[in-house]
Amino acid sequence: MTDHEPNSSPADHSSADSPPEWTVKSEANDTTLVVRGRWTIDDGATLSIPAGALTPSHAAAATQTLHVDVSGLGQWDSSLVSFLWTVKQAAAKANMAFDLAQLPDGVQRLFALLPAEPEPPAKHQQRPFAPLQTTGIIALDTLQEVGALTELGAETARGSIKALSGHGGMRLRDLFVNIFDAGPSALLIVSVVNFLIGAILAFVGAVQLRKFSADMYVANLVGIACVRELSAVMTAIIMAGRTGGAYAARIATMLGNEEIDALRVFGIPVSSYILLPSILSLMLMMPLLYLYGCGMSIIGGYVVATGMLPDVTGAGYLNQTLGAIDLHQFEFGFAKSIVFAIMIGLTSCQIGLSAGRSAADVGTAATRAVVVGIVGVIALDAVFAVIANILDI
Template sequence: MALTGRWMTRDAALPVLPDDALDALPKGDTLGFDIAGLESWDSGFVAFLWDVKRAGQKTGVTLRTETLPPAAARLLGLLPDQAAEPPAQTGRKPGFVEQIGDRTFAALTETGIIAELGAQAVKGGLQAVAGRGRMRMADLLANLTDAGPRALLIVGVVNFLLGAILAFVGAVQLEKFAAGIYVASLVGIAMVREMAAVMTAIIMAGRTGGAYAARISTMLGNEEIDALEVFSIPVSSYLVLPAVLSLTITMPFLYLYGCLIGMLGGFVVAIAMLDVTGAGYFHYTVTAFGIGQFLFGLSKSIVFGAFIGLTSCRIGLKAGRSAADVGVAATRAVVVGIVGVIALDALFAVIADVLNI
């Protein structure tokens, strides 16, 4: 068989071996190749040779590859005589109970993996405090800057508007009972106990959690994660720990900031709509809750921050390696973060009721 000219895939003019090309050859005969006129070749040339190899196996013809380019002969030797058969489709769909069991086991597995990832992050943090950690302070400072000062604007705007909305709705109802001054208590308790922590966590899940997942999945696609593993650099200390620490550290401060800004929003609406003085609003705000409410909100914000950091990093680490998987990972991290924060807040509500907080 004489092979001449260019055999490049991008030329889109490669010949196709007919199905009956070797049927006329006697069984047990040999087929050699003349490459005197061969110019350049790539994988398209090897694909054509594989077609010849499979056709020869089918008709009982033996190929002589010693005249082929050495690289092409080696690649052809790695290919099987026959293409692998696709797996047979059973056509059986799992039942409803089986689906529930599979999803339950998958959820429990993911919970265990996230818990293990959190334990590794805690261990890495303790090692960093002792001076034996693999975390770079530059990465921690960069994550702290992104999750802290750069998030102040959006956290402030959302909490200000939320406090204003609470004050407006409360004023409309409380004025009917000549109790407009209690708008200050309503806004203060709502912001300190629930809204500031939950809304700030939701903002950070959409803003920072999605960014973490997209960044790690991009590194996975670029094989940077594989390079870290080759050099025995633990991913939990190099990538996960700075992300989790930055959110765990900044979330309490963002919570306090959101409380103050939310109360300011309620103050603006109350002064504009009600016959309330600034001193009276401040008095009813301070007396509406105690230090226990602040501590309860702070504890929630810390848990929310650690949860968002761990789940976002885990979703990024298990993402695919294509460009589309980066967007999927970011979207999934945002959805899981928001739903998880609300679920954790419901759990905290039950705990508060049991502890009579």
């Protein structure tokens, strides 16, 4: 609030330049609040009147009026308005009328914007214990999310068919950029994680299998576990945390910047223009990253096994690995990696599209995409394990 100074005579300048102070003067029928000095927050102005300052001892009659004397008032800011507003509340409790006539015009205009009484504190709504209602709400929200995800997948599939026929809205430049982000840019972290996974499996297997003089079967353990399960799952988890979160944050940012709204206004399908390159790049790169992760896991197991087990040679380890892994194991992991890619791409894009428009919502969308992606990968892997058991794969 800009400081103000009322018109005053030269005799009042001494009191107008003094520190802020106030006094209450009681008369037969009226009470006067005298305000003097520079009433600004920098000068230490009081923001509220103490409790009990306007007691019945100052106001004997119920019909008294509280006047305000501002003849000695100097510069003022919003601290004066805050103080006088609390004075008005105290006067109302003391059954006194509050006279605003002598206040400066600026104070009166600000008073007109204030509520008549303070707002009561908000009451927290207590939700009754209703387990059936809560379960129903969760079920309906889950069905709504599944429906939205299914609709988004159908739109993306239709957009991919149009793109193959040359009539889609996808740009090849966007596809190549997403392929680079989802593929070559992720090679380092995929290499490190899968190498360490293979090394850990080989170390644990070597410690246990050495007790039974079955050192050579470390290669079987590392090869089958990584090709069948761990390489696909760990690569998908990496992509869910790295690429899925980036997709959700990017789309949520575009939503907050109203870029998504602009595309819809111009009739450009969002599913083909933005979502299809992201999902298609994951579908193309995830199987390749899975195969690359399998190789890095086997190399990690090779390094640990040949270093820890004196009876295991490099050629023997590779020969044992090739004998333990057949083509069906790669086919199973290859199919899982494609399904993981579709799930991560669709859920991340849907979370980004359903996010809010603030900066905090972008971070929330990215976090939610990572959590949903990781949990979804593990859940789908459990489903694949059941299917493999039924089909005896």
